[in-house]
Amino acid sequence: MTEPIYMSKSTFAARIGRSPSYITWLKDNDRLVLAPDGKLVDVLATEAKIQETADPSKAAVAARHHQDRLQRGVYNQLDTAIESTPSTPLPSPTAVGALPDFQKARALREHSLAQLSQIELLKVQGSLVEREAVETSAYNSGRMLRDQLLRLCSQVAPELAGMSDPWEIERHLTTALRRTLEDAERLSSADLDHAISPS
Numbered sequence: 001m002t003e004p005i006y007m008s009k010s011t012f013a014a015r016i017g018r019s020p021s022y023i024t025w026l027k028d029n030d031r032l033v034l035a036p037d038g039k040l041v042d043v044l045a046t047e048a049k050i051q052e053t054a055d056p057s058k059a060a061v062a063a064r065h066h067q068d069r070l071q072r073g074v075y076n077q078l079d080t081a082i083e084s085t086p087s088t089p090l091p092s093p094t095a096v097g098a099l100p101d102f103q104k105a106r107a108l109r110e111h112s113l114a115q116l117s118q119i120e121l122l123k124v125q126g127s128l129v130e131r132e133a134v135e136t137s138a139y140n141s142g143r144m145l146r147d148q149l150l151r152l153c154s155q156v157a158p159e160l161a162g163m164s165d166p167w168e169i170e171r172h173l174t175t176a177l178r179r180t181l182e183d184a185e186r187l188s189s190a191d192l193d194h195a196i197s198p199s
Helices: 009-015 020-028 043-052 056-071 080-084 102-125 131-161 166-196
Strands: none
Touching: 009 020, 009 043, 056 102, 131 166
């Protein structure tokens, strides 16, 4: 196992070619590993953590910024003690453990957000409604229709009792049924509109 290397925060900032404020940002975002004394930076652990938690989609930008820093001669400002320290390569992902696939997770998140946006759009357009509201409305409509049809018997029975012509009875029943079904349709439509309309 490699011995840990400890440096002050400013020395570590110079080592990685960043400003001291970046080291503060790393600490605030729990990406800075400190020595047991809490004052010095554990260089190898911090570099590994930075690599683990890096956003892969920003790799090209990070490489470009790193190249710019090299061209400005940031490393020329390092003192001889740092230059004599052998640079240790960053551990490979397999050495640190299997890293989650950031791109797949991000793609899944974007896909889910797009689906939610589509659902909200369909709701606003009235093409999509709450399932529970429709089921409740359908149940209430069916129950209301059943009750109206059962009530129809007691309403038309006295009128049919005095009729003897089968054609007249059929016409009277058809008219009563049609009126009952039209009333049920009107009430069901109003109930459904009320159930699915946004509150």
